[in-house]
Amino acid sequence: MNSPLRKSSCLIFDCDGTLVDSEGLCNLGLQKELQCYGVQEDLADLTQRFRGRKLADICSALSQQHGLQLGQDFMQSYRRTVDLLFDASLQAFPGVLEVLQQLDLPICVASAGPPHKIRKALSLTGLSQFFGERIYSSYDISSWKPEPDLFLHAARQMGFAPADCLVIEDSEVGIQAAIAAGMQAYWFGSAGQVHAYPQVPRFSSMHELPYFLSGLPISS
Known part of the structure; x- marks a missing residue:
């Protein structure tokens, strides 16, 4: 008790x-943005790995993992995508x-x-x-x-x-x-x-x- x-x-x-x-929607946005760079990530894995994490740290980890430079442009595009997903489904x-x-x-x-x-x-x-x-x-x-x-x-x-x-x-x-x-x-x-x-x-x-x-x- x-x-x-x-x-x-x-x-x-x-x-x-x-x-x-919202975690699924946020990571769906991340998945969609990564696809623009030719990167395929599993949605459930993204959600498990990055739950509650700072976006800049997430981008840094993914940049290192995939040999990319995911900077401010990526983060701004990600934010716009998540906004749309929130509008549709949150x-x-x-x-x-x-x-x-x-x-x-x-x-x-x-x-x-x-x-x-x-x-x-x-x-x-x-x-x-x-x-x-x-x-x-x-x-x-x-x-x-x-x-x-x-x-x-x-x-x-x-x-x-x-x-x-x-x-x-x-x-x-x-x-x-x-x-x-x-x-x-x-x-x-x-x-x-x-x-x-x-x-x-x-x-x-x-x-x-x-x-x-x-x-x-x-x-x-």
Whole structure:
């Protein structure tokens, strides 16, 4: 059984892959752009390798792997492709809207994505109403997960001590960042992702999150 949160606690949500089902779309955009260079990459492999990573680091890794120079032009083209994919297909994960409607705790978003991407994702999926201006981006502070800086920044802006914050994440680098920040982390994802972090509670459906927060056991 998990300990219930105090009313003075703050929830920090990642965005991509946590609130919105965007990881597949982002990596589909990456796959499409790489095809322009004659490179074929498996979509599932891209998603697994680069979940939660900084775009510049992704481009650097792929450049080295394939002997390419994937610079600003590539990244700008990629961003345009992802924008179109978001417009056509982006959705919130099942249960997210209902859970956010139920929460009576302060909440915010802390994401590695650029601010305009985060805001667009929340707007397209009807989630903007729950977060207002409480949106924090790695691009605002020039620090990316697994460094703890983004979560610490979000905590300061929200007026909470790190120990009073709980992070909802879907990526390993996000979990590492939350732990490094001294915050409790919950991993939203499949069981296979979390074997390296047995101390981190896991849930695979957003419908389960209120049970974690209330300290109730989750039925199997």
